[in-house]
Amino acid sequence: MQLPRNVIAGPGAIESVGPICKTMRLKGRALIVTGNTTKHIAGDAVAESLKRSGYDVGFIVVEDATVKSVQKARKAAREMKADFLLGVGGGKSIDIAKLASTQLDLNFISVPTAASHDGIASSRASIIQNGRSVSRQAEAPLCVIADTDIIMKSPYRLLAAGCGDIISNYTAVLDWRLAARLRNVYISEYSAALSEMTARMVIDYAHQIKPGLEESVRLVVKALVSSSVAMSIAGSSAPASGSEHKFSHMLDQIAPKPALHGEQCGVGTIMMTYLHGGDWQRIRDALKTIGAPTTAKELGIGEKYIIEALMKAHKVRPERYTILGDKDLPYDAAVNIARTTKVIE
Numbered sequence: 381m382q383l384p385r386n387v388i389a390g391p392g393a394i395e396s397v398g399p400i401c402k403t404m405r406l407k408g409r410a411l412i413v414t415g416n417t418t419k420h421i422a423g424d425a426v427a428e429s430l431k432r433s434g435y436d437v438g439f440i441v442v443e444d445a446t447v448k449s450v451q452k453a454r455k456a457a458r459e460m461k462a463d464f465l466l467g468v469g470g471g472k473s474i475d476i477a478k479l480a481s482t483q484l485d486l487n488f489i490s491v492p493t494a495a496s497h498d499g500i501a502s503s504r505a506s507i508i509q510n511g512r513s514v515s516r517q518a519e520a521p522l523c524v525i526a527d528t529d530i531i532m533k534s535p536y537r538l539l540a541a542g543c544g545d546i547i548s549n550y551t552a553v554l555d556w557r558l559a560a561r562l563r564n565v566y567i568s569e570y571s572a573a574l575s576e577m578t579a580r581m582v583i584d585y586a587h588q589i590k591p592g593l594e595e596s597v598r599l600v601v602k603a604l605v606s607s608s609v610a611m612s613i614a615g616s617s618a619p620a621s622g623s624e625h626k627f628s629h630m631l632d633q634i635a636p637k638p639a640l641h642g643e644q645c646g647v648g649t650i651m652m653t654y655l656h657g658g659d660w661q662r663i664r665d666a667l668k669t670i671g672a673p674t675t676a677k678e679l680g681i682g683e684k685y686i687i688e689a690l691m692k693a694h695k696v697r698p699e700r701y702t703i704l705g706d707k708d709l710p711y712d713a714a715v716n717i718a719r720t721t722k723v724i725e
């Protein structure tokens with residue numbers, strides 16, 4: 381069970397990255413893995429804080445969560461003889477830093493700039509390998525430093541996407557329990573209960589999640605950390621990734637312009653709740669209240685891609701059994717699911 385030693389969340393936390401690394405007894409040279417946008421939003425400030433504390437700093441900008449980007453980060457770390465890495469940005473940057481540092485046997489600090497996904501504290505990395513999403517075991521961050529000012533100033537759409545990623549735990553756990561009964565898959569009841577609780581919290585408090593509210597950011601960041609911890613307890617992404625994630629990963633493969641990860645997972649949760657015979661309207665209402673997408677139109681994805689992704693989603697991570705089973709859904713069944721749940725017209 382790999383958990384971060386410290387989670388620091390609050391306004392202006394980014395200014396303390398250098399001193400925090402000192403208290404964590406990290407030495408020497410730091411490599412920052414960041415994105416084109418987030419380098420200016422937070423990467424540069426992290427570098428300044430590290431330099432003020434006496435660290436040498438290098439940068440690597442990544443644009444996708446592929447194996448190639450991991451290799452790019454490893455090469456940069458080797459060339460600058462990095463002593464530790466920091467992932468500063470969204471899920472992509474954090475996952476690349478997470479896996480590269482694991483493979484280099486170096487420490488890693490997670491500095492999320494948005495509350496858009498629940499990988500900020502997890503020991504998992506979701507990497508694109510040969511065009512497909514693969515869930516890789518990695519080391520949990522030594523420390524998570526979440527500057528709530530920066531997260532609050534990020535586009536609200538990212539916070540809403542993070543809520544979608546947490547609400548998706550609802551069907552992920554239903555699938556995990558189904559796989560335990562049907563395929564005798566190991567399930568950690570503690571991890572499942574923690575993951576379910578995070579989804580329930582966001583659903584029950586959906587009316588309190590609004591743009592520009594520090595409390596909303598705090599609630600969602602805590603839920604994202606809890607969801608990460610549930611994955612670390614399970615040693616797998618199963619408590620947070622089921623049929624709804626298969627749907628999202630398949631959309632990433634076939635849609636001309638995929639939406640945000642959490643947005644796609646939220647819409648997937650509506651439809652998979654329906655398949656599980658659950659209260660899909662409650663899921664849909666919570667997402668709507670938060671301002672997250674609930675339809676193909678709001679995702680900006682053509683209806684035909686929604687249907688195709690539903691039909692083929694079972695092919696993603698076939699070793700993970702879910703309500704989707706292990707065969708393509710018939711076209712008419714997929715249309716019925718998407719239409720009944722109002723995802724398509």
Ligand SMILES: NC(=O)C1=CN([C@@H]2O[C@H](COP(=O)(O)OP(=O)(O)OC[C@H]3O[C@@H](n4cnc5c(N)ncnc54)[C@H](OP(=O)(O)O)[C@@H]3O)[C@@H](O)[C@H]2O)C=CC1
Nearest residue numbers: 415416417418470471472494496497499504505506534641
């Ligand atoms: N390992 C795990 O346990 C998990 C991993 N994931 C993975 O995380 C990824 C999804 O994360 P997500 O964050 O949605 O995707 P991205 O990392 O692609 O971030 C989405 C966009 O938001 C931008 N952004 C981030 N922060 C800010 C900010 N403060 N202001 C303005 N723009 C900002 C990013 O900028 P920039 O271009 O600079 O990066 C990027 O363009 C997927 O790859 C998913 O598989 C998701 C859940 C769990």
Ligand SMILES: O=C(CO)COP(=O)(O)O
Nearest residue numbers: 498506515617620621625
């Ligand atoms: O997105 C995740 C959890 O929210 C990680 O799941 P995957 O293992 O499906 O990439």
Ligand SMILES: [Zn+2]
Nearest residue numbers: 498545641645
């Ligand atoms: Zn996710």
